[in-house]
Amino acid sequence: MTRWSPDAALRLEEAALLLFERQGFSGTTVPQIAQSAGLTTRTFFRHFVDKRDVLFLRDREFPDVVGAALTGAPENLTGIELVKAGLLNAAVELEAWREPILTRQKIIASDEQLRERELLKREHLAEAVGKALRHRGINAGDCDLLAHTGTVIFDLSLKRWLYAPDSPSLPQVMTMAWADLERLLEGP
Amino acid sequence: MTRWSPDAALRLEEAALLLFERQGFSGTTVPQIAQSAGLTTRTFFRHFVDKRDVLFLRDREFPDVVGAALTGAPENLTGIELVKAGLLNAAVELEAWREPILTRQKIIASDEQLRERELLKREHLAEAVGKALRHRGINAGDCDLLAHTGTVIFDLSLKRWLYAPDSPSLPQVMTMAWADLERLLEGP
DNA sequence: CTAGTGATGACATTACGTGTCATCAGGGTA
DNA sequence: TACCCTGATGACACGTAATGTCATCACTAG
Numbered sequence: 001m002t003r004w005s006p007d008a009a010l011r012l013e014e015a016a017l018l019l020f021e022r023q024g025f026s027g028t029t030v031p032q033i034a035q036s037a038g039l040t041t042r043t044f045f046r047h048f049v050d051k052r053d054v055l056f057l058r059d060r061e062f063p064d065v066v067g068a069a070l071t072g073a074p075e076n077l078t079g080i081e082l083v084k085a086g087l088l089n090a091a092v093e094l095e096a097w098r099e100p101i102l103t104r105q106k107i108i109a110s111d112e113q114l115r116e117r118e119l120l121k122r123e124h125l126a127e128a129v130g131k132a133l134r135h136r137g138i139n140a141g142d143c144d145l146l147a148h149t150g151t152v153i154f155d156l157s158l159k160r161w162l163y164a165p166d167s168p169s170l171p172q173v174m175t176m177a178w179a180d181l182e183r184l185l186e187g188p
Numbered sequence: 189m190t191r192w193s194p195d196a197a198l199r200l201e202e203a204a205l206l207l208f209e210r211q212g213f214s215g216t217t218v219p220q221i222a223q224s225a226g227l228t229t230r231t232f233f234r235h236f237v238d239k240r241d242v243l244f245l246r247d248r249e250f251p252d253v254v255g256a257a258l259t260g261a262p263e264n265l266t267g268i269e270l271v272k273a274g275l276l277n278a279a280v281e282l283e284a285w286r287e288p289i290l291t292r293q294k295i296i297a298s299d300e301q302l303r304e305r306e307l308l309k310r311e312h313l314a315e316a317v318g319k320a321l322r323h324r325g326i327n328a329g330d331c332d333l334l335a336h337t338g339t340v341i342f343d344l345s346l347k348r349w350l351y352a353p354d355s356p357s358l359p360q361v362m363t364m365a366w367a368d369l370e371r372l373l374e375g376p
Numbered sequence: 377c378t379a380g381t382g383a384t385g386a387c388a389t390t391a392c393g394t395g396t397c398a399t400c401a402g403g404g405t406a
Numbered sequence: 407t408a409c410c411c412t413g414a415t416g417a418c419a420c421g422t423a424a425t426g427t428c429a430t431c432a433c434t435a436g
Contacts, residue, residue, distance in 0.1 A: 008414080029391065040416055045393060080372050112308070119307040120300070145368055148340040156332055180333055182373050184268050196383080217422065228385055233424060 009047040009057060011037040016054045017104070025052075025111040052117045055104060059121050063128035066090050070132035079138040083129060083150040084178060091157070091170040102162045126151040153177045197235040197245060199225040204242040205292070213240075213299040240305045243292060247309050251316035254278050258320035267326040271317060271338040272366060279342070279358040290350045314339040341365045 015036035019028040030051055034044045048054045070086040077085065094101065108114040130147035134140060157174040161167055203224035207216040218239055222232045236242045258274040265273065282289065296302040318335035322328060345362040349355055 030393090031391085041392095042394090042417080043415060046414080049393090051392070115311070116304055116308040119311055120304040123303070123307055142368060142372060144344055145340075145365065146372060148344065149337065149369065152333075152336040152340055156336065177333065180330060181337065184330060184334060185370050185373050218424090219422090229423090230386080230425090231384060234383080237424095239423070 008037070008039060008043060012039065012044055012047060013054055013057045017107070020055070020107050021103075025107065025114060052114055055108060055114060056117060056121055058104075062090070062121075063125045066125060067128035067132040070129060071135055073136075079133055079136075079142055079146045082133060082136060082138070083146050086129065086132070087150050087154045088171050088174060091154070091174050094158075095170055098162065098167070101158075105159070105162055122151050122155055125154070149181075153181065196225070196227060196231060200227065200232055200235060201242055201245050205295070208243070208295050209291075213295060213302060240302055243296060243302060244305060244309055246292075250278070250309075251313045254313060255316035255320040258317060259323055261324075267321055267324075267330055267334045270321060270324060270326070271334050274317065274320070275338050275342045276359050276362060279345070279362050282346075283358055286350065286355070289346075293347070293350055310339050310343055313342070337369075341369065 012033060016028070016033045019033055019036060030044050031041045033054070034041045044054075048057075066086055066089075069089050070082055073082055073085055108118050126144075126147045129150055130143045133143040133146060138146070153174060157170065157177045160177075161170045161173045164173075167173075200221060204216070204221045207221055207224060218232050219229050221242070222229045232242075236245075254274055254277075257277050258270055261270055261273055296306050314332075314335045317338055318331045321331040321334060326334070341362060345358065345365045348365075349358045349361045352361075355361075
């Protein structure tokens with residue numbers, strides 16, 4: 001294709017994951033990552049806005065994908081049904097990636113700066129979901145509440161699924177979490 | 189008391205807010221803030237872990253206060269009642285501070301790095317709430333779900349209250365948001 | 377009077393992140 | 407073939423954030 005390997009971002013991500021596992025996040029410098037991938041520091045920052053960003057390469061398209069799924073969902077669905085269906089659909093796609101996601105999650109959990117970035121990514125997901133709901137004509141005052149509630153369920157379920165010793169499928173965990181929330185809110 | 193003004197952190201916060209409003213967050217340097225407060229850069233970083241932290245000085249005790257309120261709440265409350273009551277109680281305390289909170293919120297909204305930190309603070313609140321719920325003997329599997337749902341309601345309500353042209357009280361907004369969520373989850 | 381405490385100043389240093397220009401392979405066009 | 411254009415990268419300089427370390431000096435306790 002070009003004179004350079006076309007996968008600079010992927011090579012940087014791979015090198016970063018390896019170094020983060022061995023030396024920790026804060027114990028690894030960007031020049032180390034770049035050199036390990038055969039590139040320069042400047043090129044690292046062309047592909048990632050900052051050092052933390054390299055751990056979230058796989059999340060870039062996620063909000064748009066989920067948003068598109070919501071926008072293209074069947075008619076006659078309520079807001080809550082849309083959110084459930086859209087996030088459940090995304091959960092199915094993740095099912096095959098448990099191991100690499102778990103590896104990454106352990107790195108994120110080890111550093112508060114990374115947890116912070118993870119929360120921002122969750123917020124971006126919530127914004128995409130909220131936007132899609134508005135686009136579908138859902139009652140405007142409810143969109144943000146639905147979107148944020150959905151991403152909370154999604155996030156909690158993802159972690160239960162990752163860390164559960166005997167793990168049921170992610171969609172199953174999510175469905176159970178929705179049921180839990182409904183039970184809790186309806187009262188005794 | 190001491191040879192120095194005892195309110196170094198407060199003076200730094202005041203100077204920072206002024207500069208952020210005039211020049212923006214990224215357009216202001218830490219040396220500027222420190223000099224404006226009559227202190228050195230090194231002292232700034234003794235009071236705040238990083239540049240962003242100066243905007244969240246008022247939030248430091250908040251999770252612990254809410255957690256203590258939950259721990260000391262009346263007996264015989266369910267998990268959901270505890271969360272509602274605890275956050276409603278916190279909302280009452282905030283009622284008098286609408287203007288300064290709004291000022292700060294506008295700065296936060298202007299910079300993604302600050303929104304990111306805000307999300308981390310929200311997460312700390314959720315952790316404190318979850319911990320208090322566990323301490324109260326609430327069903328362990330429900331605590332995180334309740335805590336995160338509560339903080340989502342709290343956060344959305346706070347922003348509605350801040351930006352509503354005709355603002356009902358924050359507790360009122362929160363109560364309405366809880367009712368909205370219950371209605372949405374119970375379905376038609 | 378003296379020793380100890382604690383917040384600050386002063387200085388050095390590392391690492392993050394950005395601006396800018398040069399380089400060079402491949403693709404399109406005449 | 408010859409030419410220009412595009413885009414990703416390298417090389418270099420630079421400002422800023424953030425931390426480690428030691429010195430300073432008012433206040434306090436005894």
